Amino acid sequence: MTTLLKELRERFPEQVCSVEESVPGQFTVLLNGPDATAIARHLLTGRQARLATVFAEDRVSAEGVFYNYYLFDRPGDPAWVLLKAPIPAGHPSFPSLAAELPGVNWAEREIQDWFGLEAAGHPNPRRVALHDNWPDVHPLRKDFPLDTVLPPFEGERHVYRPAHGEGVFHIPVGPVHAGIIEPGHFDFAVAGEPILYLQLRMFYTHKGTEKLFERLPIPRAVFLAESISGDSAFSHATAFCQAIERAAEIEVPARAQFLRTILLELERIANHISDAGAIANDVGFMIANAHAGRVREMVLRLCETLTGSRVLRGMVAIGGVRRDWQRTQVEAIEKTLEVVEHEFRDLVAIIRSSNSTRDRLERTGILRPEKASMLGIVGVAGRASGVDLDVRRDHPYEVYRHLTFSVPVYQAGDVRHRLLVRIDEVSESIQIIRATVAHLPDGPHCAPAQPIPPGRCALSAVEGWRGEIIHWVRTGDGNRLERCKVKDPSINNWPAIVEAVEGNIVADFPVINKSFNLSYSGTDR
Amino acid sequence: MFKILQKTFKVGVATADYPGIAPQLAEQFRGCPEFDFDAWSDARPAAEACPTGAIAFRDRDGVRLVTVDYGRCIFCGECEAASAASAVQASAVQASATQINPVRMSQNFELAAADRRDLVLTAEYTLHPDGRHAELKSATSGPSAEEPGKRIEAAIHNLLGRSLSIRQVDAGSCNGCEQEIVALNNPVHDIERFGIHFVASPRHADMLLVTGPVTRNMELALRKTWAATPDPKVVVAVGACGISGGIFGTNYASLGGVDAVIPVDVYVPGCPPRPEALLYGILLALGQVRQRPGSLSRR
Ligand code: SF4
Ligand code: SF4
Numbered sequence: 106m107t108t109l110l111k112e113l114r115e116r117f118p119e120q121v122c123s124v125e126e127s128v129p130g131q132f133t134v135l136l137n138g139p140d141a142t143a144i145a146r147h148l149l150t151g152r153q154a155r156l157a158t159v160f161a162e163d164r165v166s167a168e169g170v171f172y173n174y175y176l177f178d179r180p181g182d183p184a185w186v187l188l189k190a191p192i193p194a195g196h197p198s199f200p201s202l203a204a205e206l207p208g209v210n211w212a213e214r215e216i217q218d219w220f221g222l223e224a225a226g227h228p229n230p231r232r233v234a235l236h237d238n239w240p241d242v243h244p245l246r247k248d249f250p251l252d253t254v255l256p257p258f259e260g261e262r263h264v265y266r267p268a269h270g271e272g273v274f275h276i277p278v279g280p281v282h283a284g285i286i287e288p289g290h291f292d293f294a295v296a297g298e299p300i301l302y303l304q305l306r307m308f309y310t311h312k313g314t315e316k317l318f319e320r321l322p323i324p325r326a327v328f329l330a331e332s333i334s335g336d337s338a339f340s341h342a343t344a345f346c347q348a349i350e351r352a353a354e355i356e357v358p359a360r361a362q363f364l365r366t367i368l369l370e371l372e373r374i375a376n377h378i379s380d381a382g383a384i385a386n387d388v389g390f391m392i393a394n395a396h397a398g399r400v401r402e403m404v405l406r407l408c409e410t411l412t413g414s415r416v417l418r419g420m421v422a423i424g425g426v427r428r429d430w431q432r433t434q435v436e437a438i439e440k441t442l443e444v445v446e447h448e449f450r451d452l453v454a455i456i457r458s459s460n461s462t463r464d465r466l467e468r469t470g471i472l473r474p475e476k477a478s479m480l481g482i483v484g485v486a487g488r489a490s491g492v493d494l495d496v497r498r499d500h501p502y503e504v505y506r507h508l509t510f511s512v513p514v515y516q517a518g519d520v521r522h523r524l525l526v527r528i529d530e531v532s533e534s535i536q537i538i539r540a541t542v543a544h545l546p547d548g549p550h551c552a553p554a555q556p557i558p559p560g561r562c563a564l565s566a567v568e569g570w571r572g573e574i575i576h577w578v579r580t581g582d583g584n585r586l587e588r589c590k591v592k593d594p595s596i597n598n599w600p601a602i603v604e605a606v607e608g609n610i611v612a613d614f615p616v617i618n619k620s621f622n623l624s625y626s627g628t629d630r
Numbered sequence: 631m632f633k634i635l636q637k638t639f640k641v642g643v644a645t646a647d648y649p650g651i652a653p654q655l656a657e658q659f660r661g662c663p664e665f666d667f668d669a670w671s672d673a674r675p676a677a678e679a680c681p682t683g684a685i686a687f688r689d690r691d692g693v694r695l696v697t698v699d700y701g702r703c704i705f706c707g708e709c710e711a712a713s714a715a716s717a718v719q720a721s722a723v724q725a726s727a728t729q730i731n732p733v734r735m736s737q738n739f740e741l742a743a744a745d746r747r748d749l750v751l752t753a754e755y756t757l758h759p760d761g762r763h764a765e766l767k768s769a770t771s772g773p774s775a776e777e778p779g780k781r782i783e784a785a786i787h788n789l790l791g792r793s794l795s796i797r798q799v800d801a802g803s804c805n806g807c808e809q810e811i812v813a814l815n816n817p818v819h820d821i822e823r824f825g826i827h828f829v830a831s832p833r834h835a836d837m838l839l840v841t842g843p844v845t846r847n848m849e850l851a852l853r854k855t856w857a858a859t860p861d862p863k864v865v866v867a868v869g870a871c872g873i874s875g876g877i878f879g880t881n882y883a884s885l886g887g888v889d890a891v892i893p894v895d896v897y898v899p900g901c902p903p904r905p906e907a908l909l910y911g912i913l914l915a916l917g918q919v920r921q922r923p924g925s926l927s928r929r
Pocket of ligand 2: 332335802803804805806807841842843868869870871872876877900901902903
């Protein structure tokens with residue numbers, strides 16, 4: 106990493122103001138202006154780096170500027186590089202990267218909407234987060250109060266890209282869908298059966314989460330982190346706590362790290378099992394789904410035994426976890442896992458036994474590896490399409506640095522392989538938990554509570570069951586935050602669905618969608 | 631196919647029998663907090679710790695009005711912990727023996743209520759100069775479990791032989807509530823044994839099961855779904871967010887609870903409410919509507 110940073114200084118002496126290791130393993134490269142394109146290009150093509158996310162911050166009253174942050178990592182290097190590009194308040198504009206890097210399409214438009222900073226040269230600069238019926242406001246600016254009362258909603262005004270040609274028509278779906286799922290709008294352009302293209306409209310569930318993080322006292326904000334995406338409550342809250350712990354240099358006791366690791370893996374197991382059932386269900390294999398639902402219940406009961414909550418709420422805390430475990434609780438882990446392992450094997454056998462299921466899943470919804478890496482796809486969806494990323498291995502946290510486990514990666518990128526990644530991962534997770542339980546140390550389960558010093562910045566990444574979760578915080582006065590950026594893996598992965606459905610029939614959309622199973626709330630916040 | 635049959639026979643009946651028999655709860659399960667208002671010497675630490683403002687107080691003329699709103703509660707246990715910590719401090723000063731925490735997490739989850747006000751407890755105290763409670767002047771109790779219990783029996787009775795169709799609407803939730811609503815349909819909770827089905831269209835629905843908070847961007851869709859549902863219809867608001875906006879409250883993007891937008895018949899507390907709590911609320915709503923057929927025209 107040091108050679109890379111030296112290289113950046115030498116190659117871009119005009120642009121790089123300073124480099125500092127703000128937190129161990131996190132390097133902040135301060136630029137002298139809003140233009141990050143040359144350095145970003147160098148990192149991406151010259152150094153095979155990956156741009157994980159782009160976000161902004163309003164520092165106008167404190168420093169007279171906005172900042173854009175570009176977060177990079179490189180294969181084989183656990184360090185993070187954060188380019189920090191000041192944008193003058195008087196000229197709120199920055200050069201867009203979206204034309205050459207489609208993965209930042211939405212992220213840059215979010216910056217436009219939240220902060221009113223123009224992504225100059227963006228190929229499709231329309232609103233994305235604020236719907237077209239919103240007045241001209243920029244909610245993450247500091248001069249926009251959280252409680253602003255906006256004029257009432259007057260109806261949709263969004264214009265979808267029209268489809269032309271003989272026999273080509275649109276099928277609009279949403280925002281309220283047929284099943285028990287979250288709201289979003291899908292506009293399919295179809296020619297007969299096959300889907301020509303899909304346009305998405307998200308942010309229906311936007312509830313001011315990042316702004317709200319700036320108001321709550323930090324200990325209470327942990328509960329808000331649990332509510333970013335309910336199916337990943339523990340992973341998001343852990344990511345949040347880790348960011349605060351790094352910013353405030355809080356040492357998390359070993360026992361707490363072990364407990365967190367076990368619970369992170371249980372969250373993965375519970376969700377992968379229900380996804381396996383739901384994927385089978387969407388191709389008409391209801392019995393498999395019923396079995397999956399039953400096995401999942403076993404995991405949720407274990408979660409309740411370990412945390413008091415079936416969905417792992419109210420457990421993680423700044424500095425560790427809220428409650429320690431008795432011997433009987435630890436024994437419950439071993440007992441339940443034994444049954445779950447066995448039952449899950451049966452479930453997989455049931456799914457595998459059905460040739461018609463295999464037919465429906467194979468070669469359906471293909472996301473090719475070149476596309477996946479170009480679009481910046483992460484998590485399960487990425488690994489099924491050759492993108493070999495896993496935060497647990499690449500930027501280890503909690504106990505993962507001491508564990509050996511394998512990361513399943515396939516190239517085929519169809520629904521079936523997204524299912525296979527999950528199946529493999531359930532087995533890996535069970536082994537991870539067993540190894541963690543076997544070495545569970547004694548000692549405190551939480552560091553003593555302490556006030557969080559102001560003016561500290563840190564980021565944290567967690568491999569949630571869906572993929573890479575990132576939180577970035579700047580602490581403020583009075584045990585509060587100045588900013589909390591939340592990146593759910595769903596934000597990276599929506600373009601993957603758009604890509605994967607092309608040429609498939611509309612009837613296969615549900616199972617393709619389910620094989621990604623993205624979080625609308627995590628996207629919309 | 632043989633494998634499947636084999637599996638189905640081996641497993642047998644997986645379904646839990648709630649509400650016929652009490653649900654199997656882990657010993658560690660956290661339901662709602664319960665309050666010994668007589669023994670509570672200071673509400674401030676609990677209110678300070680409460681992440682959602684479910685516990686709040688107002689001091690005026692030497693009198694403190696404490697409110698506890700189960701419609702905001704996320705069952706986190708922070709009030710119990712904060713209260714215990716302050717009781718320990720106080721007892722060290724007074725050198726008193728064992729002090730029992732006046733705020734304790736219970737295993738009660740059957741909190742659904744038809745009247746939003748039933749979810750709010752209040753207690754009034756005169757104060758010591760240091761801000762601690764001197765004397766309890768008055769207190770209201772929470773939702774009584776007895777009466778709804780009977781109503782639920784009536785609801786199940788009413789349901790026999792017919793079916794109920796539910797349309798679920800996510801009006802902005804974090805998806806945590808949806809997780810438990812999905813679980814209602816698994817073989818363990820098996821809501822279909824009551825003849826209750828989830829349907830795809832509001833036009834076929836008797837009941838809307840709505841999670842929140844209602845976001846600005848979902849308000850119109852929720853209104854339209856409600857309008858498309860034929861009368862008589864029942865609306866059940868799910869979770870702290872569906873009742874009050876929960877941890878999100880109201881802000882530039884959130885309108886708060888479901889009843890800010892459409893009329894609500896039953897409120898189901900929790901974050902998320904466990905499947906049995908949802909079932910309890912749904913059955914309560916049925917009893918409600920059978921007992922008081924005029925409940926919708928009221929509004
Ligand atoms: S359990 Fe309920 S009342 Fe107690 S602190 Fe948590 S949210 Fe507040
Ligand atoms: S009540 Fe809890 S689980 Fe339900 S939507 Fe709100 S935060 Fe999520």
